[in-house]
Amino acid sequence: MVMAHKIAPPQGDIWMNAPDDRTLIAACIAGDQNAWVALVGRYERLIYSILLRHGLSESQAADVFQEVCLILLEKLDRLRDESCLAAWLMTVTRRECWKTLRRRDVAGAEDAMPLLMNQPANGSQPEDLVAQWEARQAVWDALARIGEPCRTLLQRLYYAQPAPSYAAIAAELGVPEGSIGPTRARCLKKLRHAMGGQHYRVRK
Template sequence: MGGGRGSPHDVIAQLMASAMAGDQRAWNKLVERFSSLLWSICRSYGLAPADAADAFQLTWLRLLEHLETIQEPARLAGWLATTCRRECMAILRRGRRVLLSSDDALFDRASGAAPGPDRATLVNDRDAELWLAFGRLSERCQRLLRVLVLEAEDGAPSYDMAAAVLEMPKGSLGPTRGRCLEQLRKYLDDGGISASGT
């Protein structure tokens, strides 16, 4: 496995090759290297802890299934991020289907048992509008905001990791993030949801 010499991409390529050969230590190092990125993506979708854990585990399962087909180790972070987002969206879609298929009587019965059920409905509606507005952003803005803004939950986002994942110069991340947030704000205002109303 070597002593960690070489560029980060060389190290990732070596870890991938070793993992494909059945080296559990190499697989563990890949998981350790990219786990914070995947957890930040799972958190950005607002999933319940159990659902976030499912999306996280499914992402690693997908990598295990496709490890031999990834030709460019330098793109592994992007592949994992995209796969994780797809797993999160699949979980959200399954949840929405259940919600949309429920009849109104269930909500009426629940309103007598729980305090302020309309609050939860309003928050869900607001969140749905937010994600609709988010979906109108360019793919570049969506990726950047997920990696930078939504990862900042644990503190300052990692600009080094973001630059690598997004394949952008580190110095352009902040200004681009500002423009993307401004565009999102405009979409929210157009939809009647302002920053002050959230």
């Protein structure tokens, strides 16, 4: 079994194209640390989105994220249906979120418990949030496959905060500013091809 290690909050990095969950879990159980990093990287955005939507501070969210990862590590060899991993992680995350809220504000957490355990903070059903996460993950996986300079260009255009100017992106890539627009169009076409023709929104 892999050893748990401190994992930083998500910074917008792309986790390179990894095997499916079943393969990653088997590799984790066999002691592959890289598989553990890939598995956690695949789901960190989903976990953090739940924690931050429920009002946890960044430091609280980081602590709860670590706890969720430890629970995942402990339960890896008992997970029976890898296809339900996202939904299972959502349940664990909401439970650990409630524990943190309860320590911070007992009365408020008691009131929030039914909401936390039954549906996400934005009012969507759990399966809707999983579907949204899977759509975003499909974009990130495709970005990981298309290579440079398209990967960096699309990251900067659609994910960087604050959004950089075309001039700044051109300087970073070492290309003329006037080429950014046409290159963007070609890269989006390449991204759609990498996604098998699926049309998800690029921006988070």
